[in-house]
Amino acid sequence: MGIKELIARREGENYELHRGYLNPFFVRVLEIIGYDVVYTRGEGAYLYDRDGNRYLDFLSGYGVFNLGRNHPAVKAALMEVLELDRPNLVQMDCPLLAGILAERLVRVAQRSFPGLDAVFFTNSGTEAVEGALKFARAVTGKPRFLHLEHSFHGLTLGSLSVNGDAYFREGFGELLPATAIPMNDLDALERELKRRDVACFIAEPIQGKGVYVPDDDFLPGAQALCRKYEALFILDEVQTGFGRTGRFFCGEHWGLSPDIVTVAKTLSGGYVPVGAIITRREIHRRVFRGLERAVVHSNTFGMNELAMAAGIAALEVIEEEGLVERAAELGARFMEGLKRLQDKHEMVADVRGKGLMLGIEFGPPRSLKLKAGWKSVESVKRGLFAQLIVMGLMREYRLLTQVSAHGVNIVKFLPPLVVREGDIDYALEALDGVLSEAHRFPGGIWGLAKDLVRGALGT
Numbered sequence: 001m002g003i004k005e006l007i008a009r010r011e012g013e014n015y016e017l018h019r020g021y022l023n024p025f026f027v028r029v030l031e032i033i034g035y036d037v038v039y040t041r042g043e044g045a046y047l048y049d050r051d052g053n054r055y056l057d058f059l060s061g062y063g064v065f066n067l068g069r070n071h072p073a074v075k076a077a078l079m080e081v082l083e084l085d086r087p088n089l090v091q092m093d094c095p096l097l098a099g100i101l102a103e104r105l106v107r108v109a110q111r112s113f114p115g116l117d118a119v120f121f122t123n124s125g126t127e128a129v130e131g132a133l134k135f136a137r138a139v140t141g142k143p144r145f146l147h148l149e150h151s152f153h154g155l156t157l158g159s160l161s162v163n164g165d166a167y168f169r170e171g172f173g174e175l176l177p178a179t180a181i182p183m184n185d186l187d188a189l190e191r192e193l194k195r196r197d198v199a200c201f202i203a204e205p206i207q208g209k210g211v212y213v214p215d216d217d218f219l220p221g222a223q224a225l226c227r228k229y230e231a232l233f234i235l236d237e238v239q240t241g242f243g244r245t246g247r248f249f250c251g252e253h254w255g256l257s258p259d260i261v262t263v264a265k266t267l268s269g270g271y272v273p274v275g276a277i278i279t280r281r282e283i284h285r286r287v288f289r290g291l292e293r294a295v296v297h298s299n300t301f302g303m304n305e306l307a308m309a310a311g312i313a314a315l316e317v318i319e320e321e322g323l324v325e326r327a328a329e330l331g332a333r334f335m336e337g338l339k340r341l342q343d344k345h346e347m348v349a350d351v352r353g354k355g356l357m358l359g360i361e362f363g364p365p366r367s368l369k370l371k372a373g374w375k376s377v378e379s380v381k382r383g384l385f386a387q388l389i390v391m392g393l394m395r396e397y398r399l400l401t402q403v404s405a406h407g408v409n410i411v412k413f414l415p416p417l418v419v420r421e422g423d424i425d426y427a428l429e430a431l432d433g434v435l436s437e438a439h440r441f442p443g444g445i446w447g448l449a450k451d452l453v454r455g456a457l458g459t
């Protein structure tokens with residue numbers, strides 16, 4: 001049976017299959033928050049369900065879809081590769097498309113970070129981070145890693161060691177030696193670096209979990225301290241890269257010059273998993289030190305033809321459609337709108353971010369009536385208010401968003417960079433609508449709280 005027929009026959013069984021064979025608890029979570037939709041098609045910034053309803057996707061598959069879904073140029077590149085019956089994964093050869101993508105990645109990376117000129121391909125973001133941590137140890141001969149509180153770099157054991165959230169770390173045993181630094185605390189960073197046992201300091205230029213933006217002097221200061229104490233400075237651009245924040249790489253906002261940059265997500269064009277470590281030749285040479293160690297770090301699928309073709313096409317689309325500039329312009333429009341909402345609604349405590357990576361943080365209300373509502377959800381579990389907003393946006397406006405981390409009242413927006421002005425305005429209207437309801441207690445979206453609280457209590 002062909003895939004088309006298979007899909008046609010079994011569409012709708014999605015959640016039952018996952019309940020049976022994958023993660024039933026995740027299925028339950030989706031049901032509780034009203035995200036248990038059977039999507040049948042994706043195009044650009046939109047998803048469609050079986051009844052033809054359209055959803056606006058401000059989640060972007062956790063930042064994979066800067067180009068939007070099913071971009072025709074990426075699709076065409078992949079179809080061409082399939083038609084050519086390419087000699088894929090020979091392994092003991094040097095595949096052309098990997099060479100071309102590496103050349104192009106170096107070209108774009110150098111516009112942001114002069115000096116980067118060597119690439120290693122991976123299958124995911126976390127694998128890029130794992131590799132980068134290994135590179136840092138190989139180069140410095142030192143064991144310990146520094147990272148930021150609230151950081152997220154993936155969930156394999158190395159990346160988990162530099163994760164700043166106990167939720168992800170708990171229950172998985174002993175990790176690599178690593179120390180968390182509070183964002184903007186250069187003294188704390190220097191104290192740790194002074195111990196001279198640090199291989200690298202790794203940071204997301206804007207944190208995905210919580211959309212925390214560092215003060216302007218922090219990352220440049222951190223970079224200088226790393227140089228002073230001979231530790232590598234690694235910038236994880238897995239989420240912030242490829243135009244997301246209104247610059248090609250987010251580190252450009254501060255004129256940074258990292259030793260290693262990790263990328264993934266959007267490089268896939270939204271189709272074929274791929275990641276990369278971009279670094280300086282001198283660092284690369286200290287890992288792959290000679291003929292004897294030419295294959296000391298490698299993987300099976302890293303340079304596969306489909307991923308490489310997707311990467312090449314994705315980079316071309318970003319340039320041709322001016323997506324970096326688009327992110328800056330539309331991001332400014334979105335941010336202005338969010339600020340207006342902050343002035344209007346008392347529970348909006350903060351709005352922040354850059355380009356089209358934006359967050360809105362909620363805080364306790366002042367008025368007595370609203371306090372009752374806030375307490376009714378927040379006393380059960382911190383962060384439930386933000387979840388209520390996410391639920392309202394979905395149920396009433398078919399707008400996909402997410403709570404930005406565990407136990408926080410922050411909703412994150414990561415629209416595809418191909419989003420239209422009208423979509424941004426619609427999202428702002430939706431937020432205004434849901435927030436207006438949230439500022440009327442009881443009633444409105446507070447009605448959704450019952451399901452949520454029952455879910456949080458596991459009843």
Ligand SMILES: Cc1ncc(COP(=O)(O)O)c(C=O)c1O
Pocket residue numbers: 062124125126127129152153154155204208236237238239240264265
């Ligand atoms: C900054 C950052 N680094 C690394 C990762 C891990 O990437 P992956 O999920 O492809 O392993 C993520 C994923 O969200 C990320 O946001």
